[in-house]
Amino acid sequence: MTVKMLGELTIYCDGELLNLPKSRRTRALLAFLIMAARPHRRDRLCEVFWKMPDDPRASLRWSLSKIRSVVNHPGAERLIADRERVNLKGDDFLVDISVIATQLESPGLSAGKLKAIYTDLKEPFLEGMDLPDQPLFQEWLRGEREEVGRLRGSVLSRLSVHPDVPIPDQLRWARAWEALEPFNPQAATNLLKCLDKLDLKREQARLRPALVDRFRKAGLAWTPFVSSAITGNRETAGNPVLERKLLTEQEVKFCTASDGVRIAYATLGKGPSIVKAANWLSHLEYDWDSPIWSPLFKELSIDHQFTRYDERGNGLSDWNVGDISFESFVTDLETVVEACGADDFTLLGISQGVAVSIEYAIRHPEKVKRLILFGGYAAGWRIGATEAVVKEREAVMTLTGTGWGKDNPAYRQIFSSTFMPSANASELAWFNEFQRLTTSPENAVRFLSVFSSIDVRSRLSKVTVPTLVLHSLGDQRIPVKTGYDIASSIPNSKFISLNSDGHLLLGREPASKVFVEEVRRFISST
Numbered sequence: 001m002t003v004k005m006l007g008e009l010t011i012y013c014d015g016e017l018l019n020l021p022k023s024r025r026t027r028a029l030l031a032f033l034i035m036a037a038r039p040h041r042r043d044r045l046c047e048v049f050w051k052m053p054d055d056p057r058a059s060l061r062w063s064l065s066k067i068r069s070v071v072n073h074p075g076a077e078r079l080i081a082d083r084e085r086v087n088l089k090g091d092d093f094l095v096d097i098s099v100i101a102t103q104l105e106s107p108g109l110s111a112g113k114l115k116a117i118y119t120d121l122k123e124p125f126l127e128g129m130d131l132p133d134q135p136l137f138q139e140w141l142r143g144e145r146e147e148v149g150r151l152r153g154s155v156l157s158r159l160s161v162h163p164d165v166p167i168p169d170q171l172r173w174a175r176a177w178e179a180l181e182p183f184n185p186q187a188a189t190n191l192l193k194c195l196d197k198l199d200l201k202r203e204q205a206r207l208r209p210a211l212v213d214r215f216r217k218a219g220l221a222w223t224p225f226v227s228s229a230i231t232g233n234r235e236t237a238g239n240p241v242l243e244r245k246l247l248t249e250q251e252v253k254f255c256t257a258s259d260g261v262r263i264a265y266a267t268l269g270k271g272p273s274i275v276k277a278a279n280w281l282s283h284l285e286y287d288w289d290s291p292i293w294s295p296l297f298k299e300l301s302i303d304h305q306f307t308r309y310d311e312r313g314n315g316l317s318d319w320n321v322g323d324i325s326f327e328s329f330v331t332d333l334e335t336v337v338e339a340c341g342a343d344d345f346t347l348l349g350i351s352q353g354v355a356v357s358i359e360y361a362i363r364h365p366e367k368v369k370r371l372i373l374f375g376g377y378a379a380g381w382r383i384g385a386t387e388a389v390v391k392e393r394e395a396v397m398t399l400t401g402t403g404w405g406k407d408n409p410a411y412r413q414i415f416s417s418t419f420m421p422s423a424n425a426s427e428l429a430w431f432n433e434f435q436r437l438t439t440s441p442e443n444a445v446r447f448l449s450v451f452s453s454i455d456v457r458s459r460l461s462k463v464t465v466p467t468l469v470l471h472s473l474g475d476q477r478i479p480v481k482t483g484y485d486i487a488s489s490i491p492n493s494k495f496i497s498l499n500s501d502g503h504l505l506l507g508r509e510p511a512s513k514v515f516v517e518e519v520r521r522f523i524s525s526t
Contacts, residue, residue, distance in 0.1 A: 001013050001092055002015075003093050003094065003096065005031065005095060005096055005125060006096055006097060006120055006123040007124065007127050009030070011070070013073070018070055020070060023063065024128075024131070025049055025063065025131060026062075027129065028126075028129050029049055029064075029067065030067050030070070033067070033079075033087075034090065034093050035095070037088070037090025039085045039086065039087040040085065042057065042060060042084060042086060045060055047136060048134065048137050048140070049134060064079065067079055071088065078092055096120065097125070097148065100120065104155070111159065111164040111165050114155050114159050114162065117155055118156070121152045121155065124145070125141075125148045126145075152180060153181045153184070153187070156180060156187075157186065157187070157190065159173035160174040160190055160194060161190065167194070167425070167429055168430075170194050171191075171194040171197075174187075174193075174194040178191045182214065183218055183220060185220065185221075185222040188215070189222075189225045192207065197426055198429065198430050199290070199426070199427070200430075201288065201294065250266045250268050250284070250288070252265075252284050252285070252316060253265055253266065257312070257332050258335070259321075259322070259323055261321050261323075261328075261332075262317060263309055263310070263317045263318075263332050263336060264310045264315060264316035265308065265336045265339065267305060267307040267340055268307075269301030269304055271303045272305070272345075272346065273304065273342050273344070273346065274300055274304045274307070274345060274346045274347075275337060275342050275345050276348040276350070276353070277333050277347065277348065277349045277350075277353035277354075277357045277360070278329070278332070278353060279349075279351040280351065280352060281314070281434065282315050283310060283314075283316065283437060283438045284309070284310055286434060290507075291423075291426075291427045291506055292420070292427075292504045292506060296505065296507060300516065300519070304346075307340050311447075312329075313439060313443040313447065314443065315438055319439065324446045324450055326454055329450075330359050330363070333357075333360050334360065337364075337367065343367055345367065345368065346368075346369060346372060347368045347372070348374075349371070349374070350374050351374075351478070351503065352377070352451050352454060354375070354377065354486070355378060355454045357371060358371070358456050358463060359459060361464075361465050362463060362464075365464050365465055369465065369466075369526070370466050370522065370523060371468070372467075373467065374469075374470045375470070375471055375475060375477075375504070376483070376486065378454075378455070378456050378460060378485070378489070379455045379456075379457050380453050382452035382453050399414070400441065401441050401442065401445045404435070404440070404441035404445075413428070416431045416432055418477045419431070419477060419504045420503070420504055420506060421474075421476055421502065422500075422506070423502075423506060427506060457489070460486065460490050461489060463490045463491065463493075466493075466526040467492070467493035468494050468496065468518065468519070468522045469490070469493055469494065469496070470483070470495075470498055471483025471484075471495075471498065472498045473499060476501065477503035494522070498514055498515060499511055
């Protein structure tokens with residue numbers, strides 16, 4: 001006989017579904033006898049399943065007669081009962097939960113098998129079988145359900161570290177394990193480690209003290225895992241200022257553009273002011289977990305007042321907006337500068353933020369003291385493009401519209417691999433997920449369309465503020481020649497090439513450190 005205890009009680013005999021007694025109490029007795037698989041005294045069964053002073057022995061006899069008709073067949077007498085004891089032989093029952101427990105004793109289960117087991121374990125144990133008026137049975141049922149929960153935790157713990165499970169999925173399983181077993185020290189430590197693998201430092205820093213407080217209040221000993229970004233990074237180790245900044249909770253504020261769109265911005269640090277023009281794919285909170293921007297932002301905020309904001313349609317700024325255009329990008333920068341009270345500041349532009357910064361500096365030379373441009377372009381790809389290039393780029397835009405929000409990151413990988421060709425698997429996984437979190441598929445297409453038509457080439461000669469242009473030599477998104485052209489067209493500008501193949505700099509690569517050093521040198525010398 002095959003018995004399904006997960007979900008509603010179901011029994012098959014040689015593959016044929018059996019009709020079980022309609023009485024819930026009788027079905028509960030049947031499940032109890034199968035799971036216990038040992039003799040029970042009649043008076044004990046009466047105590048567990050029937051109230052006194054009813055006639056529990058008569059009720060028990062009636063229920064056993066119904067069970068006997070289900071489990072006993074010619075040549076197979078499974079239920080044996082005498083005047084004192086009742087026994088349901090367990091060697092002829094194949095019980096789903098027992099099979100799963102045996103399977104989990106094997107250390108080499110595949111990720112697919114573990115996921116299948118977890119799907120089965122999500123069904124409630126003996127669903128609809130509660131007997132609220134029978135406390136002894138309820139206590140037994142609660143214990144069995146707790147054991148099922150323990151098996152769920154075992155599966156989640158293995159999926160969260162399984163080598164065949166992608167790291168972002170490991171994090172998903174780690175979250176589920178910690179939610180299922182909030183007072184399990186191993187689950188808490190594993191979750192922090194998964195966050196560290198994906199470089200989600202800000203969430204890690206926010207979660208760690210909450211976990212410490214939880215275990216302390218419960219009287220449980222637990223030593224929290226500490227991120228390698230704090231203990232292992234040679235730039236931050238032993239530096240109390242940097243370590244404190246890793247845990248800093250920045251204050252996000254909002255200002256309103258002339259067309260009513262809310263723009264999110266944040267300022268951190270003290271010292272000479274740097275304002276970073278928004279560029280596509282930013283999020284004021286998730287950026288601080290980024291393997292790309294986070295190290296740069298934290299370095300610059302140590303000795304500067306560093307202000308940044310999310311572009312309209314992106315990040316924490318309003319997504320549902322009517323106008324996404326180059327002009328709106330410039331006026332949003334104007335709005336943020338006015339809201340934060342910045343004056344006589346260094347303006348930093350990255351990628352398409354370069355063109356926005358150039359236009360702002362021309363319109364407001366009295367506010368911009370210096371201009372720093374990295375990885376940018378003065379004209380979008382549509383300007384002067386061949387028919388073949390137009391078809392290729394428009395195909396990518398179509399693919400973006402259909403694939404951006406999908407769980408499969410293959411669509412977003414088109415961008416990740418050209419933004420950061422040398423990124424490792426965890427960095428690419430982080431960036432793929434980051435893209436989905438920062439904007440909608442519709443806005444992603446709108447951004448790409450606007451970027452394609454940017455053209456400030458005729459404006460370059462009108463820049464009057466000291467300008468530093470930086471560009472990666474191996475940039476596969478925007479060729480280094482584009483950076484040369486910008487620098488040669490801006491009067492008295494300085495050009496520096498970086499030994500990197502990234503359109504976006506990874507915080508761990510040497511070029512990132514050179515970038516910060518050159519920015520600091522430029523600011524101090526002008």
